[in-house]
Amino acid sequence: QKEVEQDPGPLSVPEGAIVSLNCTYSNSAFQYFMWYRQYSRKGPELLMYTYSSGNKEDGRFTAQVDKSSKYISLFIRDSQPSDSATYLCAMRTNNQGGKLIFGQGTELSVKP
Amino acid sequence: KAGVTQTPRYLIKTRGQQVTLSCSPISGHRSVSWYQQTPGQGLQFLFEYFSETQRNKGNFPGRFSGRQFSNSRSEMNVSTLELGDSALYLCASSLGPAGGIWETQYFGPGTRLLVL
Numbered sequence: 225q226k227e228v229e230q231d232p233g234p235l236s237v238p239e240g241a242i243v244s245l246n247c248t249y250s251n252s253a254f255q256y257f258m259w260y261r262q263y264s265r266k267g268p269e270l271l272m273y274t275y276s277s278g279n280k281e282d283g284r285f286t287a288q289v290d291k292s293s294k295y296i297s298l299f300i301r302d303s304q305p306s307d308s309a310t311y312l313c314a315m316r317t318n319n320q321g322g323k324l325i326f327g328q329g330t331e332l333s334v335k336p
Numbered sequence: 337k338a339g340v341t342q343t344p345r346y347l348i349k350t351r352g353q354q355v356t357l358s359c360s361p362i363s364g365h366r367s368v369s370w371y372q373q374t375p376g377q378g379l380q381f382l383f384e385y386f387s388e389t390q391r392n393k394g395n396f397p398g399r400f401s402g403r404q405f406s407n408s409r410s411e412m413n414v415s416t417l418e419l420g421d422s423a424l425y426l427c428a429s430s431l432g433p434a435g436g437i438w439e440t441q442y443f444g445p446g447t448r449l450l451v452l
Contacts, residue, residue, distance in 0.1 A: 260443070265445075266446075267340070267443035267444050267446050268379075268426070268443045269443070270440055270441070270442060270443075273440050312378075312379065314379075320392060321384050321386075321391045321392040322367060322369050322384045322391075322392065322428075322430060322441055323381045323384060323392050323394070324369075324371075324379075324381060324441065325381070326371075326379035326380075327378070328378045329378060329379075
């Protein structure tokens with residue numbers, strides 16, 4: 225079993241829809257949680273960064289962390305065709321430096 | 337400010353050869369990490385360098401090695417290439433020792449390696 229599980233999709237939604245992306249994890253030592261967006265043939269781009277449990281909002285993006293359930297989510301409001309990309313969750317512990325453990329990534333397509 | 341740059345962007349090698357990939361971090365960033373991305377395994381951590389010292393290493397064979405120079409630029413080397421080494425190799429940089437509470441990593445565009 226992988227440390228971080230993420231449904232690879234693909235996920236297709238109409239423009240303007242609310243998108244929900246999720247990851248589950250098994251290592252309770254994870255403290256830092258990130259969401260990256262990766263366009264085709266590009267490197268991952270950091271979207272959201274949260275520490276421990278709680279919510280964080282940035283424009284149309286909201287990240288949620290529920291450590292008790294070992295579950296993290298990314299919500300995208302008013303989705304746009306330009307949001308079409310692969311979304312990767314990533315997380316790390318407090319004592320392994322910068323080693324990030326990634327989910328498999330969810331491929332999202334937003335149709336006009 | 338310029339982002340993370342990686343060279344070359346594309347590379348074709350044959351089995352048994354070796355390859356060296358280069359990464360220049362964002363100006364002022366002193367920590368560099370390397371990742372391998374494949375369709376089957378996703379993104380996997382290779383190693384992390386700070387101040388020319390390897391701080392962390394992933395579960396890859398010894399054929400994979402790296403180093404960091406005094407100007408924070410980093411190289412990774414893969415010897416005796418195998419078909420399974422075909423992947424996108426990504427470099428990420430951060431300001432200080434990646435591991436601080438607010439430390440975040442910024443990725444370069446990657447080097448796409450094809451082993452024939």
